[in-house]
Amino acid sequence: MKRAGFATRWLPILLLLPQLAIIAVFFYWPAAQAVQSSFYLEDPFGFGSSFVGFENYTHLAGSSEYARIAKFTLLFTILVTFFSLALALLLAVKADNVIRGARTYRTLLMWVYAVAPPVAGFIGLLMLNQTWGPLAELSKTFGWDFKLGVNFGDTASAMVLVAVWKQVPVNFIFFLSGLQSIPKSVREAALIDAKSSFRRFWDVTFPLLAPTGFFLLIINITYALFDTFGVVDVLVKGEPGNNPMTLVYKIYVDGFRGNDIGGSSAQSVILMVLVLALTIFQFRLVERRIHYT
Amino acid sequence: MKNIAISSAATLCMLANTAFAETEITLWHGMGGALGEAVNDIAEGFNASQNEYAITPVFKGTYEETLTAGIAAFRAGEQPNIIQVFDAGAATVIAAQGATIPVQDLLEANGVDFDIEDYISGLRYFFADADGKMIGMPFNSSSPIMYYNMQALEAAGVTAPVTWEEFETVTAPALKDAGYVALSQSHLPWIFVENFMSRHDLPFATNNNGYDGVDGTEILVNIDPLKAHFTALIEWQDEGYFEWFGTGWNDNQTPFENGDVAIWLGSSGSFGGLSKLDLDFDFSATVLPYWEAVTTEPKQTFIGGAALFAMSGQSDEENAATAAFFQYLTSPEVQYMWHRETGYVPVTEAAYELATADGHYGRFPAAEIGIQQLSLDASENTRGYRMGFYVQIRDVMNREFGRILTGETSVSDAFNIIEADSNELLSRFAQTQN
Numbered sequence: 001m002k003r004a005g006f007a008t009r010w011l012p013i014l015l016l017l018p019q020l021a022i023i024a025v026f027f028y029w030p031a032a033q034a035v036q037s038s039f040y041l042e043d044p045f046g047f048g049s050s051f052v053g054f055e056n057y058t059h060l061a062g063s064s065e066y067a068r069i070a071k072f073t074l075l076f077t078i079l080v081t082f083f084s085l086a087l088a089l090l091l092a093v094k095a096d097n098v099i100r101g102a103r104t105y106r107t108l109l110m111w112v113y114a115v116a117p118p119v120a121g122f123i124g125l126l127m128l129n130q131t132w133g134p135l136a137e138l139s140k141t142f143g144w145d146f147k148l149g150v151n152f153g154d155t156a157s158a159m160v161l162v163a164v165w166k167q168v169p170v171n172f173i174f175f176l177s178g179l180q181s182i183p184k185s186v187r188e189a190a191l192i193d194a195k196s197s198f199r200r201f202w203d204v205t206f207p208l209l210a211p212t213g214f215f216l217l218i219i220n221i222t223y224a225l226f227d228t229f230g231v232v233d234v235l236v237k238g239e240p241g242n243n244p245m246t247l248v249y250k251i252y253v254d255g256f257r258g259n260d261i262g263g264s265s266a267q268s269v270i271l272m273v274l275v276l277a278l279t280i281f282q283f284r285l286v287e288r289r290i291h292y293t
Numbered sequence: 294m295k296n297i298a299i300s301s302a303a304t305l306c307m308l309a310n311t312a313f314a315e316t317e318i319t320l321w322h323g324m325g326g327a328l329g330e331a332v333n334d335i336a337e338g339f340n341a342s343q344n345e346y347a348i349t350p351v352f353k354g355t356y357e358e359t360l361t362a363g364i365a366a367f368r369a370g371e372q373p374n375i376i377q378v379f380d381a382g383a384a385t386v387i388a389a390q391g392a393t394i395p396v397q398d399l400l401e402a403n404g405v406d407f408d409i410e411d412y413i414s415g416l417r418y419f420f421a422d423a424d425g426k427m428i429g430m431p432f433n434s435s436s437p438i439m440y441y442n443m444q445a446l447e448a449a450g451v452t453a454p455v456t457w458e459e460f461e462t463v464t465a466p467a468l469k470d471a472g473y474v475a476l477s478q479s480h481l482p483w484i485f486v487e488n489f490m491s492r493h494d495l496p497f498a499t500n501n502n503g504y505d506g507v508d509g510t511e512i513l514v515n516i517d518p519l520k521a522h523f524t525a526l527i528e529w530q531d532e533g534y535f536e537w538f539g540t541g542w543n544d545n546q547t548p549f550e551n552g553d554v555a556i557w558l559g560s561s562g563s564f565g566g567l568s569k570l571d572l573d574f575d576f577s578a579t580v581l582p583y584w585e586a587v588t589t590e591p592k593q594t595f596i597g598g599a600a601l602f603a604m605s606g607q608s609d610e611e612n613a614a615t616a617a618f619f620q621y622l623t624s625p626e627v628q629y630m631w632h633r634e635t636g637y638v639p640v641t642e643a644a645y646e647l648a649t650a651d652g653h654y655g656r657f658p659a660a661e662i663g664i665q666q667l668s669l670d671a672s673e674n675t676r677g678y679r680m681g682f683y684v685q686i687r688d689v690m691n692r693e694f695g696r697i698l699t700g701e702t703s704v705s706d707a708f709n710i711i712e713a714d715s716n717e718l719l720s721r722f723a724q725t726q727n
C-alpha cells in the first residue's frame with residue numbers, strides 16, 4: 001500500500017495554521033487572561049487593581065452561596081441528563097417500532113431541536129406564568145400552587161423541565177439512528193431466545209446502544225452545565241433574586257452584571273478545570289471500555 | 294418622477310452637508326419601549342434646535358447591560374460621549390475618576406451657567422461627590438411612591454395610610470374584608486431598604502453613607518427598625534395583607550393593574566405607563582408611609598433611576614456638544630415634556646414651576662407626588678449613598694428577602710448574611726481602587 005504524504009514539512013503546518021490561530025485567539029488567549037485576572041481585584045474601568053493571590057479562590061471556597069449554587073448545578077446536571085436520556089430512549093424505542101407514518105412521527109419528535117434555548121425559556125415562561133400560564137393552572141388542579149420566580153423549588157423544576165424538553169430531540173435522533181444500526185439478524189436471533197420484549201431490550205438492544213449512550217452522556221452533561229445558560233437567563237428574568245442558578249450563570253451575574261472581574265475570572269478558571277477533568281474522564285475511562293463498531 | 298429625483302438629490306446634498314458641518318456625539322442608554330421613544334424625541338428636538346451638533350441615542354439593553362457595555366467600550370477606547378448610569382452603578386462610575394468629566398466642570402468649562410441650587414432638592418447630591426460637586430446629570434429621576442386603587446379604598450371605607458401603623462391596624466384589615474390583597478411592591482432593596490433609610494432618617498453606611506471614600510465603608514442594615522419592618526411583612530403576608538410575587542418588577546405590578554391588589558409601591562416613573570393603560574379603576578398616589586415607632590419626622594427619599602455621565606477621552610468640540618446637549622436637556626420645556634410623557638420627575642425647580650403653571654398637577658395630582666416626596670425635609674442621611682459593587686449587594690438583599698418571604702430563612706439570619714456578604718463585597722471593591 002502506498003502512503004500518502006507531504007513533500008515538505010512546512011506545508012502541513014501551513015495548512016494547520018488558520019485553525020491553530022483561531023484556537024489561540026479565541027481560546028488560549030482569553031483563557032490565559034482569565035487565569036491572570038483571577039489573581040487580581042480590578043477596577044471595572046481598569047484604573048486600579050490589587051494583586052490578591054489566591055484570595056478570589058479562597059473567597060469562593062468560603063462562600064456558602066457558591067457552595068449552594070455548585071450543589072444546585074450538580075443536581076440540575078444529574079436530573080437534566082437523566083431525564084433527557086431516559087425520555088429520548090423511550091421515545092426512540094417506541095418510534096423504532098412504528099411502521100405506519102413513521103417519518104411524520106419522527107419529524108415531529110425532532111422538531112423542538114430547532115428551538116433556540118432562550119426561545120425555549122421564553123415558551124416556558126409563558127406556559128408557567130404566575131397569573132395565567134396554562135401549565136401553572138394545570139398544576140393548581142393537582143393542588144400544587146406553582147409559583148415561578150417566587151418559590152425556589154418551583155423555579156428549579158421549571159428550569160429542569162424546559163432544559164429537558166429542549167434536549168430530548170437531540171438524544172432522540174442519536175438513539176434512533178443507533179437503534180436502526182443494530183443488525184436485523186441480531187434482533188431476529190434475540191427474538192428466538194427471549195419472548196419478553198422487556199428482556200430483549202435490556203439484554204440485547206441496550207448493550208448494543210452503549211456507545212451511543214456514553215457519547216450522549218458526555219454531550220448531555222456538557223449541555224446541562226453550559227448550554228442551559230439561555231434557559232436559566234430567561235426563566236430568572238434578569239433578576240437572580242432567590243432563584244436557583246447554575247455555575248455558568250453565576251459567572252455572568254458576577255462578571256457582566258456586577259463587574260467583579262477578578263471574582264468571575266476565578267469562577268471561570270474553576271469551570272475550565274472541571275471541563276478538563278470531564279474530558280480526561282471521557283477519554284481515559286469511557287472510551288476505553290466502550291467498543292465502537 | 295423628475296421632481297422626485299431632483300428633490301432626493303437635494304436631500305442627499307443637504308444630508309451630506311449637515312454631516313460635514315455637525316459635530317456628532319452618541320448617548321448610550323437603557324430606556325426601552327415608550328421611554329426609549331421619549332429619549333429619541335429629546336435627541337431629535339436637540340438636533341433640530343441648532344445646526345452645530347447632532348446627537349445619536351443608542352439603546353444598549355438593561356441598566357446593567359448599558360453600564361457593562363460602557364465599561365467594555367471605555368477599556369477599548371471606543372466609549373460614547375454620554376452614558377446613562379443607574380443609581381446602583383453610581384459608585385462604580387464615580388469611583389473611576391478618570392472615566393468621566395464631572396458634569397459641573399464640563400458645563401462651566403463650556404460657558405454654561407451652573408448652579409446646583411437650581412435642581413430639585415432631593416436630586417442634587419445623589420450623583421455628586423463628597424464636596425457636593427455634581428458628577429452625573431440627574432436624568433430619569435424617580436422615587437418610590439405609593440399608588441392606590443381609589444375604588445378599592447372607597448369600598449373598604451379607608452384613605453391611603455400615612456403610617457405603617459395605620460396600614461397595619463386600619464387600612465389592611467378593611468381592604469382584606471373588601472376582598473383585596475392590601476399591598477404589593479416592586480423592588481424590595483430599593484423601597485424597603487434604601488428609601489426606608491432616607492425616609493426614617495437612618496444612616497445607610499459608615500463613612501458618611503460611603504461618600505467619604507471606599508476604605509472601611511460598611512453597610513448599616515442589620516438594625517432593629519429594618520428587621521422589625523420585615524418581621525411585619527411576614528405577619529402581613531400570613532394575614533393576607535401583603536403578597537410577594539417574586540423579584541421581577543412586573544410580576545408585582547400586574548396584580549395591581551388587574552385590580553387584585555389595592556396598594557402598590559412602585560416608581561414615580563411608573564405614572565406615565567400606568568396612565569396610558571386602560572385600567573378598570575381610577576388610581577392615585579401619595580408619599581411612602583413611615584413607621585411612627587421609628588420617627589415622627591419622616592424625611593425625603595433618595596432618587597432612583599439614572600443619571601447621564603460625560604465620558605472622558607473625547608475632543609473639545611465633542612465635549613462642547615455634550616455640554617450643549619445637557620443645557621438643552623435641563624431647559625424647563627424639555628424637562629416638562631419628559632416629565633409629562635414618562636412620569637419621571639423634572640430635575641430643575643424651573644421645570645417644576647412650568648409644570649405647575651401649566652396646570653399639569655391640577656389634571657394629574659398623582660404626577661406631583663414624586664417631586665413632593667423628594668422636596669420634603671432633607672438631612673445628612675438623605676443625600677444618597679455610595680457603595681461599590683452595589684449591584685451585587687442588591688442581589689444579595691433580593692436573594693435573602695426572597696428566602697425570608699418563602700419561609701426558607703428567618704429575618705435575623707437573613708440580615709446577618711446580608712451584612713456579612715455586603716461588607717465583604719465592599720471590602721473587595723475597596724481593593725479594586727488601589
